[in-house]
Amino acid sequence: MKIITPALFIGHGSPMNAIEKNNFTKSLISFGKKIKKPKAILVISAHWTTPGTFVTGSAKPEQIYDFYGFPKELYQIKYSALGNLRLAKKICEQFKNIHIKLNSEWGIDHGAWTVLKHLFPDADVPVIQLSLNFNKTEKEHMAIAKKLSALRQEGVMIIGSGNIVHNLALISWERDDGAAEWAKEFDKKIKEYLLADNKLALANYSDINEDLKERAVPTNEHYLPMLYIIALRQPGEKLSFIYEGFEHRSLSMRSFIIG
Numbered sequence: 001m002k003i004i005t006p007a008l009f010i011g012h013g014s015p016m017n018a019i020e021k022n023n024f025t026k027s028l029i030s031f032g033k034k035i036k037k038p039k040a041i042l043v044i045s046a047h048w049t050t051p052g053t054f055v056t057g058s059a060k061p062e063q064i065y066d067f068y069g070f071p072k073e074l075y076q077i078k079y080s081a082l083g084n085l086r087l088a089k090k091i092c093e094q095f096k097n098i099h100i101k102l103n104s105e106w107g108i109d110h111g112a113w114t115v116l117k118h119l120f121p122d123a124d125v126p127v128i129q130l131s132l133n134f135n136k137t138e139k140e141h142m143a144i145a146k147k148l149s150a151l152r153q154e155g156v157m158i159i160g161s162g163n164i165v166h167n168l169a170l171i172s173w174e175r176d177d178g179a180a181e182w183a184k185e186f187d188k189k190i191k192e193y194l195l196a197d198n199k200l201a202l203a204n205y206s207d208i209n210e211d212l213k214e215r216a217v218p219t220n221e222h223y224l225p226m227l228y229i230i231a232l233r234q235p236g237e238k239l240s241f242i243y244e245g246f247e248h249r250s251l252s253m254r255s256f257i258i259g
Contacts, residue, residue: 004237005038005152006259009160009229010115012046013247015067018077018114024253027243028118035119035257039155040084040126042091042148045111046162046222050131053144054103057088061127062107079113084126087156091130095147103131111161111225125157132224138203141224145231152259158232160225164190165216165252172249179246185209186216187252194230194239194256202230215250233258 010028017025042055047066061083065075092100108116108127116127130148132141151158165183179187189208193201205223206213217223233239242255 003153004234004259005155005157006035006257007152007158007160007229007232008242008255008257009162009226010255011163011243011251011253012111012115012161013163013251013253015070015074015110015114018110018117019071019074024243024245024247025118027255028115031242032119032121037120037125038157040087040128040157041116041120042087042151042156042158043108043112043116043127043129044132044158044160044225044228045109045129046132046166046225047109047111048106048129048131049134049221051133051135052131053098053100053133054106054131055088055091055100056083056106056108056129057085057102057104058083058107059085063113064107064109066109077113077117079108079117079123081108081116081123081125081127084128087126088128091148091151098144098147100130106131112159115159115161132221134221138205138220138224138227142199142203142227142231145228149232152232158229160229162222162225163251164223164226164254165246165250166222167215167218167250169218170215170250178249179252180249182212182215183246183250183252186212187246187254191244191254197230197233197239199230202227229256229258
């Protein structure tokens with residue numbers, strides 16, 4: 001029986017986590033030292049949404065600084081991981097029924113490199129990204145994830161990078177003294193569903209409470225990467241939290257591993 005490579009969901013939060021030393025980044029650094037290095041990494045980032053599904057097809061992907069207004073030192077961070085064109089082409093060929101195509105223009109965005117910098121600081125594992133098709137429903141995204149599950153038996157670590165609660169309109173850069181009550185309530189309910197492996201409830205998260213949903217997930221691109229990882233979870237497969245907490249009152253940093 002082949003060993004199944006673990007899959008991760010990381011709540012990446014602010015790009016500043018790439019350079020800050022806080023409880024969240026310390027937890028990633030500590031976790032990265034314990035986890036076995038995979039043969040390759042496939043990242044589903046909240047920051048690559050497209051009309052269709054694409055996989056990065058560059059041997060040397062560009063590091064993308066897809067944010068603005070941050071300190072100069074953040075733009076000086078380098079994460080020069082190689083791509084994996086062979087794996088990207090294989091995904092396109094092997095999963096023709098879900099119409100994944102190569103894209104050589106996109107590289108590694110901050111949803112990927114700000115996380116990988118802490119988990120695999122030597123940038124010695126090839127990295128490719130899979131885009132989020134904004135024309136798909138939550139259940140359709142989970143169906144794509146299930147098709148990709150075979151990659152875990154080939155040494156590929158699949159990482160979803162987003163945030164379960166993500167509302168920039170209600171963010172507080174000045175205050176970081178805990179989460180808003182509505183954010184804690186939504187995050188707590190999602191935690192319950194994760195522990196119960198209730199995939200249907202996670203896909204139908206708007207059923208929790210419409211007001212909560214509108215504040216916690218005003219747009220779904222940061223929530224979807226979590227659905228990819230939970231869809232990969234096999235019956236009886238362990239789920240453990242890497243980190244639990246909040247940033248700037250409206251960002252849940254909840255992160256977990258399956259496997």
